[in-house]
Amino acid sequence: MELTATWYLVLGALLFSIGAVGLLIRRNPLVMFMCVELMLNAVNLTFVGIAWGLNDIGGQVAVFFVMVVAAAEVVIGLAIVVAIMRRRQGATADDLSVLRG
Amino acid sequence: MSLQVLVFLISALIVLSGALGVVLAKHPVHSALFLIQTLFGVAVLFLVVEAHFLAAIQVIVYAGAIVILFLFVIMLLGVDRSEDLSIEPIVGQRMIAYVSGAAILGLLLAVIYSVDDLTGGTSLTGAIDRTDADGERVPDVNQLAEVIFTDHVFTFEVTGLLLTVAVVGAVVMARRIGGDLQPIPESALDQGVLADILADGDESAEDGASIEGEDA
Numbered sequence: 001m002e003l004t005a006t007w008y009l010v011l012g013a014l015l016f017s018i019g020a021v022g023l024l025i026r027r028n029p030l031v032m033f034m035c036v037e038l039m040l041n042a043v044n045l046t047f048v049g050i051a052w053g054l055n056d057i058g059g060q061v062a063v064f065f066v067m068v069v070a071a072a073e074v075v076i077g078l079a080i081v082v083a084i085m086r087r088r089q090g091a092t093a094d095d096l097s098v099l100r101g
Numbered sequence: 102m103s104l105q106v107l108v109f110l111i112s113a114l115i116v117l118s119g120a121l122g123v124v125l126a127k128h129p130v131h132s133a134l135f136l137i138q139t140l141f142g143v144a145v146l147f148l149v150v151e152a153h154f155l156a157a158i159q160v161i162v163y164a165g166a167i168v169i170l171f172l173f174v175i176m177l178l179g180v181d182r183s184e185d186l187s188i189e190p191i192v193g194q195r196m197i198a199y200v201s202g203a204a205i206l207g208l209l210l211a212v213i214y215s216v217d218d219l220t221g222g223t224s225l226t227g228a229i230d231r232t233d234a235d236g237e238r239v240p241d242v243n244q245l246a247e248v249i250f251t252d253h254v255f256t257f258e259v260t261g262l263l264l265t266v267a268v269v270g271a272v273v274m275a276r277r278i279g280g281d282l283q284p285i286p287e288s289a290l291d292q293g294v295l296a297d298i299l300a301d302g303d304e305s306a307e308d309g310a311s312i313e314g315e316d317a
Binding site: 001002003006007008009010011012013014015016017018019020021022024025026028030031033034035037038041044045048049051052057058060061063064065067068069070071072073074075076078079080081082083085 | 106109113123124149150154155159162163167170171177178194195197201202206209241268
């Protein structure tokens with residue numbers, strides 16, 4: 001049995017689905033962020049698997065930039081969560097329906 | 102079964118169980134710890150396909166920085182309440198979530214299996230020869246460095262700017278000004294630059310005070 005890029009794609013698909021379901025069913029904003037991280041990692045796995053399968057370093061470059069953007073996204077997201085939690089203790093994603101434009 | 106396949110299967114088990122743990126754990130701290138498990142599994146999977154640099158970055162940036170940031174915020178906010186997963190605020194939301202998750206998985210698998218085996222195919226950018234003049238394999242760090250600092254150098258600069266903007270944004274959003282603004286101590290006013298700035302005009306100082314007053 002040989003390892004092929006397809007294995008990575010299937011594992012990436014599974015991981016992405018788990019992350020997507022988690023994002024939809026959880027209400028704690030912090031856990032929702034973690035589920036977004038899961039989905040980003042699933043995409044990274046896919047990129048690296050294809051880069052290996054096609055013998056092309058371009059996929060790894062994409063993963064490098066995804067990691068940078070993920071780091072920036074987490075920083076901003078957590079800052080927003082901190083700002084919201086200061087005003088409303090124990091806020092969940094549902095409580096944000098009180099926001100009015 | 103080759104060693105590669107064995108390592109892949111074990112890592113895949115670690116990754117998927119960790120992912121399920123993130124989604125199903127009631128306590129956010131447990132979710133964060135399961136996330137570390139998943140990220141380490143992904144790092145091992147990167148090693149299997151010779152992405153050594155990305156595996157190191159995965160451990161340092163994700164497990165070392167991002168998850169620690171998560172844990173830090175959890176501790177800072179005192180979010181120590183467990184979430185009751187059986188409460189369903191929107192009727193049918195959970196069922197719809199499971200159905201859409203299964204639909205996403207089905208679509209992805211359909212696409213993956215409708216394409217023939219990728220190995221030996223051609224990529225958009227064209228496969229790069231990974232061997233040097235002596236027939237030795239070029240390390241992935243060298244290859245990555247060459248591509249990032251030639252073809253993608255502008256993207257690289259822009260991501261640097263993005264990180265700077267993110268840090269500044271986080272500081273602006275997360276800072277808190279408690280109570281009334283305190284006057285600047287007289288001793289500080291006597292010293293050089295600060296005194297010059299204040300002497301330029303009181304109006305700019307008043308603008309700053311009113312903006313900060315709204316924040317508080």
